[in-house]
Amino acid sequence: xxxxxxxxxxxxxxxxxxxxxxxxxxxxxxxxxxxxxxxxxxxxxxxxxxxxxxxxxxxxxxxxxxxxxxxxxxxxxxxxxxxxxxxxxxxxxxxxxxxxxxxxxxxxxxxxxxxxxxxxxxxxxxxxxxxxxxxxxxxxxxxxxxxxxxxxxxxxxxxxxxxxxxxxxxxxxxxxxxxxxxxxxxxxxxxxxxxxxxxxxxxxxxxxxxxxxxxxxxxxxxxxxxxxxxxxxxxxxxxxxxxxxxxxxxxxxxxxxxxxxxxxxxxxxxxxxxxxxxxxxxxxxxxxxxxxxxxxxxxxxxxxxxxxxxxxxxxxxxxxxxxxxxxxxxxxxxxxxxxxxxxxxxxxxxxxxxxxxxxxxxxxxxxxxxxxxxxxxxxxxxxxxxxxxxxxxxxxxxxxxxxxxxxxxxxxxxxxxxxxxxxxxxxxxxxxxxxxxxxxxxxxxx
Amino acid sequence: xxxxxxxxxxxxxxxxxxxxxxxxxxxxxxxxxxxxxxxxxxxxxxxxxxxxxxxxxxxxxxxxxxxxxxxxxxxxxxxxxxxxxxxxxxxxxxxxxxxxxxxxxxxxxxxxxxxxxxxxxxxxxxxxxxxxxxxxxxxxxxxxxxxxxxxxxxxxxxxxxxxxxxxxxxxxxxxxxxxxxxxxxxxxxxxxxxxxxxxxxxxxxxxxxxxxxxxxxxxxxxxxxxxxxxxxxxxxxxxxxxxxxxxxxxxxxxxxxxxxxxxxxxxxxxxxxxxxxxxxxxxxxxxxxxxxxxxxxxxxxxxxxxxxxxxxxxxxxxxxxxxxxxxxxxxxxxxxxxxxxxxxxxxxxxxxxxxxxxxxxxxxxxxxxxxxxxxxxxxxxxxxxxxxxxxxxxxxxxxxxxxxxxxxx
Numbered sequence: 001x002x003x004x005x006x007x008x009x010x011x012x013x014x015x016x017x018x019x020x021x022x023x024x025x026x027x028x029x030x031x032x033x034x035x036x037x038x039x040x041x042x043x044x045x046x047x048x049x050x051x052x053x054x055x056x057x058x059x060x061x062x063x064x065x066x067x068x069x070x071x072x073x074x075x076x077x078x079x080x081x082x083x084x085x086x087x088x089x090x091x092x093x094x095x096x097x098x099x100x101x102x103x104x105x106x107x108x109x110x111x112x113x114x115x116x117x118x119x120x121x122x123x124x125x126x127x128x129x130x131x132x133x134x135x136x137x138x139x140x141x142x143x144x145x146x147x148x149x150x151x152x153x154x155x156x157x158x159x160x161x162x163x164x165x166x167x168x169x170x171x172x173x174x175x176x177x178x179x180x181x182x183x184x185x186x187x188x189x190x191x192x193x194x195x196x197x198x199x200x201x202x203x204x205x206x207x208x209x210x211x212x213x214x215x216x217x218x219x220x221x222x223x224x225x226x227x228x229x230x231x232x233x234x235x236x237x238x239x240x241x242x243x244x245x246x247x248x249x250x251x252x253x254x255x256x257x258x259x260x261x262x263x264x265x266x267x268x269x270x271x272x273x274x275x276x277x278x279x280x281x282x283x284x285x286x287x288x289x290x291x292x293x294x295x296x297x298x299x300x301x302x303x304x305x306x307x308x309x310x311x312x313x314x315x316x317x318x319x320x321x322x323x324x325x326x327x328x329x330x331x332x333x334x335x336x337x338x339x340x341x342x343x344x345x346x347x348x349x350x351x352x353x354x355x356x357x358x359x360x361x362x363x364x365x366x367x368x369x370x371x372x373x374x375x376x377x378x379x380x381x382x383x384x385x386x387x388x389x390x391x392x393x394x395x396x397x398x399x400x401x402x403x404x405x406x407x408x409x410x411x412x413x414x415x416x417x418x419x420x421x422x423x424x425x426x427x428x429x430x431x432x433x434x435x436x437x438x439x440x441x442x443x444x445x446x
Numbered sequence: 447x448x449x450x451x452x453x454x455x456x457x458x459x460x461x462x463x464x465x466x467x468x469x470x471x472x473x474x475x476x477x478x479x480x481x482x483x484x485x486x487x488x489x490x491x492x493x494x495x496x497x498x499x500x501x502x503x504x505x506x507x508x509x510x511x512x513x514x515x516x517x518x519x520x521x522x523x524x525x526x527x528x529x530x531x532x533x534x535x536x537x538x539x540x541x542x543x544x545x546x547x548x549x550x551x552x553x554x555x556x557x558x559x560x561x562x563x564x565x566x567x568x569x570x571x572x573x574x575x576x577x578x579x580x581x582x583x584x585x586x587x588x589x590x591x592x593x594x595x596x597x598x599x600x601x602x603x604x605x606x607x608x609x610x611x612x613x614x615x616x617x618x619x620x621x622x623x624x625x626x627x628x629x630x631x632x633x634x635x636x637x638x639x640x641x642x643x644x645x646x647x648x649x650x651x652x653x654x655x656x657x658x659x660x661x662x663x664x665x666x667x668x669x670x671x672x673x674x675x676x677x678x679x680x681x682x683x684x685x686x687x688x689x690x691x692x693x694x695x696x697x698x699x700x701x702x703x704x705x706x707x708x709x710x711x712x713x714x715x716x717x718x719x720x721x722x723x724x725x726x727x728x729x730x731x732x733x734x735x736x737x738x739x740x741x742x743x744x745x746x747x748x749x750x751x752x753x754x755x756x757x758x759x760x761x762x763x764x765x766x767x768x769x770x771x772x773x774x775x776x777x778x779x780x781x782x783x784x785x786x787x788x789x790x791x792x793x794x795x796x797x798x799x800x801x802x803x804x805x806x807x808x809x810x811x812x813x814x815x816x817x818x819x820x821x822x823x824x825x826x827x828x829x830x831x832x833x834x835x836x837x838x839x840x841x842x843x844x845x846x847x848x849x850x851x852x853x854x855x
Binding site: 019022026029033073074075076077078079080114123125126251316317319320321323324325327328330331332334335337338339341342343345346396397399429433 | 461462465466468469472473475476479480483551552553561562563564565628629649651652672706707709725726729730733737740741744745747748751752754755756758759803807810811812813
């Protein structure tokens with residue numbers, strides 16, 4: 001019976017070709033709009049580091065010796081929100097790293113500097129550098145291509161070593177295997193000990209201060225933070241500084257007195273998480289000097305997922321577009337339901353005869369639901385190129401994140417699921433209506 | 447024909463009108479919100495710049511290799527730019543319109559207690575260099591210039607826009623009045639020495655809801671600080687291209703050797719920069735236009751398709767009415783009225799939906815409330831669309847000859 005219903009459905013589609021084309025186009029349009037918006041949302045809100053991110057936490061203790069952020073009226077009058085990327089000061093970072101209470105722990109800070117090859121022949125200006133510790137590479141699952149990562153002994157000895165990515169190696173040395181060469185940062189020569197595959201999670205959740213998404217990758221050079229500080233490099237960002245540090249606009253950040261380092265820890269079990277949480281709180285409660293500034297001892301431990309939500313990493317406009325596209329799809333589906341009803345009821349005479357000849361309601365219903373499902377599947381197939389076009393247009397917009405708008409297999413599958421679901425849903429009402437046709441009345445009126 | 451008859455006919459065959467009604471409601475809700483979003487995007491693009499935008503060259507990305515420019519270097523730069531043929535005026539600044547390397551966000555508090563967030567353009571000789579006509583008061587005097595943060599307890603002279611003056615002082619005259627700094631209400635504050643008609647702020651996202659002109663000018667000596675350095679150069683309209691080349695050459699000659707490694711200064715016209723700054727807004731506008739057009743097209747197709755079928759179904763009924771003496775115009779009017787009735791109910795529902803939708807969006811995103819005026823706007827558009835869509839089927843219905851009544855369908 002299914003096969004027969006299917007044949008009838010195909011036959012029905014062929015009968016009013018103009019209206020079929022109209023319905024298919026409407027379906028394609030609605031689906032393509034929704035898929036374009038959903039794909040962008042899906043890409044931007046995907047897990048930045050699958051398999052690892054659920055064990056990573058950002059630890060924060062508020063030890064800045066200053067009154068709780070006041071004097072922000074100018075900023076709030078101008079709609080500027082004060083950012084707080086949960087950075088800590090150098091002494092706290094060192095103390096918490098040394099305590100070694102987590103499975104792994106590392107600090108991160110973005111720095112900006114010119115990268116010059118050891119022979120001085122090639123240079124990349126104003127590049128983003130990640131100052132961190134030896135545990136960053138194993139902790140974040142960065143894959144080494146050549147050489148090795150640096151050791152904790154080199155961290156402690158403040159040895160000027162760096163790990164660079166293949167892209168930078170190619171630009172500075174003309175070869176991916178740059179192990180043994182050196183890079184000059186400011187006036188210090190750093191020895192290249194390893195080369196990694198370009199590592200840029202999207203978003204770069206571990207440092208959000210230089211923008212969450214970057215189409216052109218992020219940092220291309222990784223350096224022990226102690227050695228970087230020795231070379232005169234400074235963190236590019238700070239949450240705030242001690243009251244004793246008179247910071248003017250454009251004054252370089254002083255990591256000893258400014259909260260500028262992010263402390264990431266790896267905690268594998270819930271017990272470890274709660275143990276680390278109480279360790280952090282205990283640590284900040286020992287900071288007696290804070291009371292003088294009217295501050296309560298405050299610590300936070302935030303998982304990657306919560307961290308991204310807290311910082312509103314996915315742009316509002318992207319979500320807004322999903323709402324818009326979703327309501328457009330709903331409108332298209334209502335329209336299709338209307339057109340299908342008109343088309344189905346148009347042949348109520350034929351349906352009446354079939355019913356009189358013994359076709360059960362079920363068969364009539366099935367045939368019409370199939371027909372609408374078929375229409376929506378064809379619409380879905382047509383929506384694929386339109387979606388690709390929509391994503392191409394998105395990529396032309398030049399936002400930091402727009403380069404990421406690509407269709408992946410999961411979304412490809414979602415498109416067809418959506419098309420099929422829409423088709424069946426849309427067909428239900430008209431099919432039910434036509435199945436209720438009274439055979440007697442219809443034949444009489446024909 | 448009375449409303450009662452319309453309604454009773456609609457009630458007998460309720461599926462079709464119901465579908466039309468729902469479509470209209472949803473389309474009206476989407477259209478109201480999209481029109482509103484479009485206007486929000488368009489507002490900063492339509493706001494007057496206040497400056498001589500087509501003849502204004504802006505220079506930025508002058509990164510000193512030592513981190514700061516000396517005052518003498520800044521002055522030498524001004525001198526070099528003045529000597530370029532076609533240049534009419536030059537100003538050095540920490541912050542400029544359409545330059546986003548530095549944005550000053552200050553607060554101002556008027557005598558009534560009203561607080562306004564403003565953007566500030568600070569530098570030397572900006573009124574002349576930007577080409578802003580003063581509508582009242584005067585330009586800054588040479589003795590009023592001072593280094594950043596160098597005023598201390600001295601009142602800072604400022605030039606504000608008409609819109610800002612109205613916000614702070616209402617109908618009263620703003621000239622010579624004192625404005626407080628909301629962060630230090632007891633401090634020296636500012637004194638208004640001049641008023642300009644328009645000056646677009648450089649926080650473009652804030653240039654909506656009447657805030658585009660919340661901007662002021664402040665005198666400031668340049669050089670000796672780590673603040674960025676920009677130049678504003680106004681040129682002769684007849685020599686725009688030659689002057690731009692000259693400015694680029696002069697900048698390269700003056701500053702090239704002192705720029706930090708690998709950086710390049712950038713000199714381009716205000717118009718070029720504003721068109722780049724509005725690029726993502728233009729993209730959003732295209733998107734909204736596409737959505738609005740799709741909504742319109744889908745609704746028209748939907749109404750046409752449904753009404754067409756419905757007219758066909760009632761051919762015999764129409765024939766009978768024609769035979770009983772109804773004129774063509776009566777039939778036409780009947781279908782138009784019926785459509786207006788259905789669409790009207792849909793619109794009422796749609797306005798409610800639009801409002802609820804906006805409320806929902808407001809809760810999650812930073813979006814202002816949908817003004818009431820958008821609801822009737824969307825309603826009128828939907829009503830016109832409905833009448834347009836029904837015209838074809840209604841005309842076809844009016845063409846039905848009375849003789850149809852005598853035939854069996």
